[in-house]
Amino acid sequence: MPGPATHNDCATLLGKHRIAFYSRMGEGPQTVRLFFAPGRVNLFGGHLDYNGGPVMPTAIDRGTFLAIRPRTDGIVHLQSRLDSQGLEFELGQEPKAKSGRWVDYPVGVIRELLALSKSRGGDGKVCGLDVLFGGNLPVGAGLSSSASICVGTAFALSDVWNLGLNRADQVQCALRAEREFVGVQCGIMDPFAIGLAKPGHLLWLDCKDETFEHLPIDFDELSIVVANSGVQRELAAGEFNKRVQQCASAFQELKLWVPEAQCLRDVDPASFEQHRSKLEPVLEQRASHVVAEVVRTFAARQALLEGDYARLGMFMTETHRSLRDKFEVSSPELDLLVESALEVEGCYGSRLTGAGFGGCTVIMAHPNAVQELVRHVRSRYSKVKGWMPDVEVFHGDSGPREVQL
Numbered sequence: 205m206p207g208p209a210t211h212n213d214c215a216t217l218l219g220k221h222r223i224a225f226y227s228r229m230g231e232g233p234q235t236v237r238l239f240f241a242p243g244r245v246n247l248f249g250g251h252l253d254y255n256g257g258p259v260m261p262t263a264i265d266r267g268t269f270l271a272i273r274p275r276t277d278g279i280v281h282l283q284s285r286l287d288s289q290g291l292e293f294e295l296g297q298e299p300k301a302k303s304g305r306w307v308d309y310p311v312g313v314i315r316e317l318l319a320l321s322k323s324r325g326g327d328g329k330v331c332g333l334d335v336l337f338g339g340n341l342p343v344g345a346g347l348s349s350s351a352s353i354c355v356g357t358a359f360a361l362s363d364v365w366n367l368g369l370n371r372a373d374q375v376q377c378a379l380r381a382e383r384e385f386v387g388v389q390c391g392i393m394d395p396f397a398i399g400l401a402k403p404g405h406l407l408w409l410d411c412k413d414e415t416f417e418h419l420p421i422d423f424d425e426l427s428i429v430v431a432n433s434g435v436q437r438e439l440a441a442g443e444f445n446k447r448v449q450q451c452a453s454a455f456q457e458l459k460l461w462v463p464e465a466q467c468l469r470d471v472d473p474a475s476f477e478q479h480r481s482k483l484e485p486v487l488e489q490r491a492s493h494v495v496a497e498v499v500r501t502f503a504a505r506q507a508l509l510e511g512d513y514a515r516l517g518m519f520m521t522e523t524h525r526s527l528r529d530k531f532e533v534s535s536p537e538l539d540l541l542v543e544s545a546l547e548v549e550g551c552y553g554s555r556l557t558g559a560g561f562g563g564c565t566v567i568m569a570h571p572n573a574v575q576e577l578v579r580h581v582r583s584r585y586s587k588v589k590g591w592m593p594d595v596e597v598f599h600g601d602s603g604p605r606e607v608q609l
């Protein structure tokens with residue numbers, strides 16, 4: 205059975221990352237510092253964050269590695285182990301427009317960090333840097349590799365540059381970088397889930413007012429398994445922004461009839477029933493997912509607090525079906541992963557995670573069922589698709605940090 209990434213795995217991989225740093229960037233007298241930022245898996249509240257709803261994600265013990273060494277010449281040099289082409293620029297001459305490449309994420313964050321620290325009259329020690337990115341999170345698989353790189357950059361550079369920014373500042377810089385510089389209209393869930401992670405807990409985040417709470421989860425009774433379909437959709441970013449737009453349009457229309465609502469989350473099921481026929485069919489479908497998902501996420505919270513994991517799992521599977529049928533963000537591969545997981549005794553529930561369109565599903569199961577679950581899902585998927593998907597148990601994580609080896 206493929207095991208989880210243990211703490212040791214992470215330390216071993218970071219050790220290799222430091223070796224890779226020296227071979228890319230060369231030796232030098234200054235110390236190389238190593239940082240880690242996790243990814244996240246979303247369990248409840250599918251496509252609710254940008255509608256002001258509640259979500260319940262958790263950080264996972266896979267993520268982004270950063271190796272950083274100060275330079276004396278004011279040059280910032282960014283490299284990734286996934287791409288031979290890096291980027292160099294002088295401090296004060298940060299790129300002003302996105303390039304469409306991975307460097308947009310750290311560049312966007314650097315711009316935000318420097319602007320925020322300047323606006324506060326910051327007296328940090330901003331200097332040139334060599335930075336090598338890497339990690340053990342599948343990219344573009346719905347596990348938030350983009351927020352992981354953004355929050356990781358915000359955390360590590362705030363520290364190395366001594367900017368005096370707290371975790372909330374770092375999360376906001378990461379969010380603005382992705383929305384404004386990279387141009388994805390993402391909600392607040394991903395950087396919050398990563399930046400505010402606490403092991404053994406889910407994050408309950410109310411995206412309307414940004415209040416949050418950590419809710420304990422008993423890993424002796426519940427395992428979180430992630431299955432990767434191995435399919436990435438080219439259209440994902442465009443389709444994601446389209447869903448954001450459709451929800452905004454549905455809300456504009458419904459607001460005429462429910463004037464007290466400040467966002468789609470505020471439209472209660474009774475008002476929605478009364479006014480749904482006024483929406484165009486596609487917008488009605490999208491909004492009907494959101495309205496039901498808000499109710500379901502509160503019910504899931506209650507089931508979690510009561511330790512009723514079977515009920516919790518039932519809500520998770522209902523979410524998947526709603527994302528599939530009403531929000532139309534699933535794919536045949538994701539549906540196959542979900543349905544095959546549900547065939548195993550001891551599986552509580554399953555759904556696509558992240559934006560959808562491809563990427564991963566998440567499965568909640570009793571720990572005793574995990575071995576059979578992994579075997580069954582891999583075998584069913586490979587019989588239909590012809591290749592073995594990665595199906596692994598993920599653990600929670602404590603969020604961005606410096607790692608001393």
Ligand code: GLA
Binds near residue numbers: 249251391394
């Ligand atoms: C993506 C976005 C998140 C959220 C999810 C859907 O992961 O980055 O903000 O909207 O999709 O729940």
